[in-house]
Amino acid sequence: DQQVKQNSPSLSVQEGRISILNCDYTNSMFDYFLWYKKYPAEGPTFLISISSIKDKNEDGRFTVFLNKSAKHLSLHIVPSQPGDSAVYFCAASSSNDYKLSFGAGTTVTVRA
Amino acid sequence: DVKVTQSSRYLVKRTGEKVFLECVQDMDHENMFWYRQDPGLGLRLIYFSYDVKMKEKGDIPEGYSVSREKKERFSLILESASTNQTSMYLCASKKTAQPQHFGDGTRLSIL
Numbered sequence: 001d002q003q004v005k006q007n008s009p010s011l012s013v014q015e016g017r018i019s020i021l022n023c024d025y026t027n028s029m030f031d032y033f034l035w036y037k038k039y040p041a042e043g044p045t046f047l048i049s050i051s052s053i054k055d056k057n058e059d060g061r062f063t064v065f066l067n068k069s070a071k072h073l074s075l076h077i078v079p080s081q082p083g084d085s086a087v088y089f090c091a092a093s094s095s096n097d098y099k100l101s102f103g104a105g106t107t108v109t110v111r112a
Numbered sequence: 113d114v115k116v117t118q119s120s121r122y123l124v125k126r127t128g129e130k131v132f133l134e135c136v137q138d139m140d141h142e143n144m145f146w147y148r149q150d151p152g153l154g155l156r157l158i159y160f161s162y163d164v165k166m167k168e169k170g171d172i173p174e175g176y177s178v179s180r181e182k183k184e185r186f187s188l189i190l191e192s193a194s195t196n197q198t199s200m201y202l203c204a205s206k207k208t209a210q211p212q213h214f215g216d217g218t219r220l221s222i223l
Binding site for chain 1: 116121143145147152153154155156157160162168170202204211212213214215216217
């Protein structure tokens, strides 16, 4: 049973607008969350993370929001650029565990 | 920059063959991981290792084994390949308390 869920398989957004990617988790032991970005024929690359002691983390155009009570996190990309077209994976772990649990991914397409 | 190298980008094997996938990292990371990526399922952990000669089962270890004889190298072994093991295989490594770094993957087809 998947403990991390990305319910939107795809997202299409116009260049310059905001992309919002959503992720839900079921395991209350998760306290560390990451987003990875993956281009075709390449491995995933780390994008941004957030610890459960925070509710927001920002890095340039990328912001991750965490709502612990709802077991929900989101990634905002502002403004979206054509190079942001990729598959985005949400991942989660607990601090006493080496393992990451991944969502199924959301394919983002940024239209010119 | 961290480099995780997987020995093959594409591999075609036959059912029943023993298949070896190799992964090497150059950053002295303690932890290494093997995942498979399938459409609609994301990345699923097969095995991981937190030290030389140490291994732990992930979520889907059946039909696979691993070997970590040296810190920089982590091998995934398909003991007797089957068609349902056709997939993209991804290796990752990390230092404790840091994000995982991934290789570019091996697309394995079992005919």
